[in-house]
Amino acid sequence: MSDFIQTLITAMAIGSLYALIALGYTMVYGILKFINFAHSDIVVLGAWVSYTLAIRLLPLLGLDPHNPATVPPIWVAAVVLLAAMTYCGVVGFAIERLAYRRLRRAPRLNVLITAIGVSLFLQNVGQLDFMFGASPQKMPTLLPSWELASFTFGEGESARRVVIGLIDVVIFSLATILMLVMQYMVFHTKLGVAMRAVAYNTDTAALMGIPVDRVVSFTFVFGSVLASAAGFLFVMKYPGMNQPAHAIWVLLGLKAFVAAVIGGIGNVRGAVLGGFVIAFVEQFGAFYISSNYRDVYVFALLILILLVKPSGLLGSPLREKV
Amino acid sequence: MEQTSPPPQGLVANVLRGMMPFAVGIIFASLLHFVLPGMIGRYYSRIVTDIGIAIVMAVSLNIVNGMTGQFSIGHAGFMTLGGYTAAFITYYGSMCIWGDTASHGGFLGRGEWLFAVSCLMGGLFAAGAGYVVGLPSLRLRGDYLAIVTLGFGEIIRVILQQTGPLIDSAEALKEGGWSQMIPPPVGGALGFGGVPKYTNLFWVYTILTITIVVAYRLKISSIGRAMISVREDEIAAQAMGVNIARQKVLAFVIAAFFAGVAGGLFAHEPGVIVSPKDAGFQRSFDYVIMTVLGGRGSISGVMLSATILTALPEFLRDFEQYRLIVYALLLIIMMLVRPQGLLGIHEIWNLWPLRRSKVSTATPEAKS
Numbered sequence: 214m215s216d217f218i219q220t221l222i223t224a225m226a227i228g229s230l231y232a233l234i235a236l237g238y239t240m241v242y243g244i245l246k247f248i249n250f251a252h253s254d255i256v257v258l259g260a261w262v263s264y265t266l267a268i269r270l271l272p273l274l275g276l277d278p279h280n281p282a283t284v285p286p287i288w289v290a291a292v293v294l295l296a297a298m299t300y301c302g303v304v305g306f307a308i309e310r311l312a313y314r315r316l317r318r319a320p321r322l323n324v325l326i327t328a329i330g331v332s333l334f335l336q337n338v339g340q341l342d343f344m345f346g347a348s349p350q351k352m353p354t355l356l357p358s359w360e361l362a363s364f365t366f367g368e369g370e371s372a373r374r375v376v377i378g379l380i381d382v383v384i385f386s387l388a389t390i391l392m393l394v395m396q397y398m399v400f401h402t403k404l405g406v407a408m409r410a411v412a413y414n415t416d417t418a419a420l421m422g423i424p425v426d427r428v429v430s431f432t433f434v435f436g437s438v439l440a441s442a443a444g445f446l447f448v449m450k451y452p453g454m455n456q457p458a459h460a461i462w463v464l465l466g467l468k469a470f471v472a473a474v475i476g477g478i479g480n481v482r483g484a485v486l487g488g489f490v491i492a493f494v495e496q497f498g499a500f501y502i503s504s505n506y507r508d509v510y511v512f513a514l515l516i517l518i519l520l521v522k523p524s525g526l527l528g529s530p531l532r533e534k535v
Numbered sequence: 536m537e538q539t540s541p542p543p544q545g546l547v548a549n550v551l552r553g554m555m556p557f558a559v560g561i562i563f564a565s566l567l568h569f570v571l572p573g574m575i576g577r578y579y580s581r582i583v584t585d586i587g588i589a590i591v592m593a594v595s596l597n598i599v600n601g602m603t604g605q606f607s608i609g610h611a612g613f614m615t616l617g618g619y620t621a622a623f624i625t626y627y628g629s630m631c632i633w634g635d636t637a638s639h640g641g642f643l644g645r646g647e648w649l650f651a652v653s654c655l656m657g658g659l660f661a662a663g664a665g666y667v668v669g670l671p672s673l674r675l676r677g678d679y680l681a682i683v684t685l686g687f688g689e690i691i692r693v694i695l696q697q698t699g700p701l702i703d704s705a706e707a708l709k710e711g712g713w714s715q716m717i718p719p720p721v722g723g724a725l726g727f728g729g730v731p732k733y734t735n736l737f738w739v740y741t742i743l744t745i746t747i748v749v750a751y752r753l754k755i756s757s758i759g760r761a762m763i764s765v766r767e768d769e770i771a772a773q774a775m776g777v778n779i780a781r782q783k784v785l786a787f788v789i790a791a792f793f794a795g796v797a798g799g800l801f802a803h804e805p806g807v808i809v810s811p812k813d814a815g816f817q818r819s820f821d822y823v824i825m826t827v828l829g830g831r832g833s834i835s836g837v838m839l840s841a842t843i844l845t846a847l848p849e850f851l852r853d854f855e856q857y858r859l860i861v862y863a864l865l866l867i868i869m870m871l872v873r874p875q876g877l878l879g880i881h882e883i884w885n886l887w888p889l890r891r892s893k894v895s896t897a898t899p900e901a902k903s
Contacts, residue, residue, distance in 0.1 A: 330866030
């Protein structure tokens with residue numbers, strides 16, 4: 214029972230991260246109809262920018278960034294997060310402006326290949342010595358390791374404690390807040406109506422006076438901001454950071470994309486649902502079957518769902534037009 | 536293709552004429568094998584071998600990505616699958632036959648024939664996997680298919696990492712019985728080391744010849760034209776009576792077969808240990824870049840880009856950390872400036888000004 218609860222807590226935290234990243238994939242896909250392969254690299258960028266900032270900021274406050282016992286005041290984490298979000302938002306805007314915008318009318322395959330190119334570019338520029346370097350680093354502690362709640366199961370020797378840490382709660386609540394903001398923006402603001410109109414039919418939207426370029430730019434910025442928040446939260450939970458081009462980052466992004474596809478790509482609620490489905494399958498599969506095959510479960514689930522319901526769980530079926 | 540003299544008629548003459556390119560290729564491969572290492576030394580011969588394998592991979596990937604217009608980014612998965620199968624057969628095969636895993640027999644000796652058979656089996660096994668991966672392509676298109684093929688490569692990588700350690704002596708192999716073959720003892724995450732090193736220029740360039748001739752004949756055959764029609768417009772092709780499902784799966788099977796054979800060559804190459812990470816998407820991306828830069832559908836263009844992209848890093852060792860940045864920029868700039876690739880859908884020989892009017896194999900420019 215204690216194992217079950219512990220896995221449940223982890224799955225909730227990881228699931229909200231997947232959902233955050235999946236939202237970026239699904240928004241871009243909904244509007245421009247291509248997989249933004251570079252999205253996972255924005256997550257990496259968010260993580261590494263947070264690291265670089267933290268490692269510079271902590272000595273200014275007289276704290277040792279390499280000592281996990283020293284905990285800075287809570288506003289440091291907020292500053293780092295906001296700075297990373299801003300930075301990634303700008304990068305997301307630049308990518309769309311420089312690479313994707315000129316391909317708006319090109320075949321989808323060309324855009325996909327460009328996205329792969331942008332992704333490779335970001336990864337390998339990040340690995341350069343004057344950027345983040347090509348070696349793994351350890352993220353400094355920014356949040357106190359409070360135990361908000363703990364439960365004890367069993368008695369005597371077999372007693373097991375399950376702990377809900379501050380970090381899990383922060384991840385879950387921050388992700389929920391961001392997703393609610395997103396939900397409000399897409400469904401209750403003028404900009405959201407414009408985004409949905411562009412997603413539905415770009416040409417008609419342009420004829421109705423919607424500034425398509427500006428809407429697309431905003432989508433990229435917002436998706437990148439969400440992704441950088443996910444990157445920040447990810448390294449808060451798992452401080453061991455791999456170098457920017459490490460396969461583990463690409464896999465993180467891929468799983469989030471799988472989440473978006475499983476939920477029905479282009480569907481905002483589907484991305485959130487898919488994020489949690491993926492996290493539950495991955496975490497419970499890893500715990501109860503074998504942790505060696507955790508990536509296999511995710512991709513097997515993807516292939517299964519695509520074969521049974523190609524438009525995803527919440528997606529609407531696409532009609533082919535000649 | 537010569538227009539001046541009428542081709543000889545009759546079955547025997549036709550078969551002979553059909554075999555001509557293979558004969559030329561084998562002679563060329565033997566020449567390379569015996570002359571080249573003496574001329575340019577072992578290090579550069581190794582690069583020439585790598586180029587050959589890269590060309591086989593890129594040309595076969597081009598059948599799926601270029602001719603049929605599907606987008607597979609799991610080609611290294613097929614390669615590694617075939618490589619492991621071939622290495623498994625030669626490693627345990629030579630253990631059963633000769634009792635050890637050293638190379639046996641000289642040029643075209645018994646060991647090399649075992650190697651040839653194992654490469655064939657590797658190709659067939661990969662082709663089987665290609666059939667399975669091709670099936671989802673019937674329902675998925677474009678980017679969805681890309682993700683499925685990418686997921687396939689990752690699944691292969693993870694599964695290969697979980698395999699058992701190698702059995703390193705013939706006695707242990709005999710004593711252990713069949714039960715030790717599940718899961719297959721192919722070395723786990725460390726890779727399949729100790730495979731007898733049979734790959735040489737002769738085999739690489741013989742297989743290269745076969746790949747190119749098959750790809751070229753496929754391209755100018757009715758099947759190839761059906762594949763190209765699927766690329767250009769699926770609905771129109773279907774309306775013209777092309778069996779879309781069959782063409783897509785066929786493209787995957789053929790491409791996977793040659794990737795598997797190339798994997799066999801790769802696994803037996805001196806100085807190489809085939810390992811699970813070879814199945815990952817990074818290697819697949821390398822081949823995708825080759826096909827994209829060469830021109831999707833152009834065999835000679837892809838050969839050209841595979842040659843350049845394999846040879847260039849060897850001469851730019853000092854700039855290793857900039858290599859992938861340059862590749863990435865090349866990809867982006869290519870898509871912005873010349874999205875159809877270096878040669879587009881043309882072949883080098885079609886661009887020769889004197890022949891352009893006579894050749895009818897060039898298909899009209901892809902609409903974009």
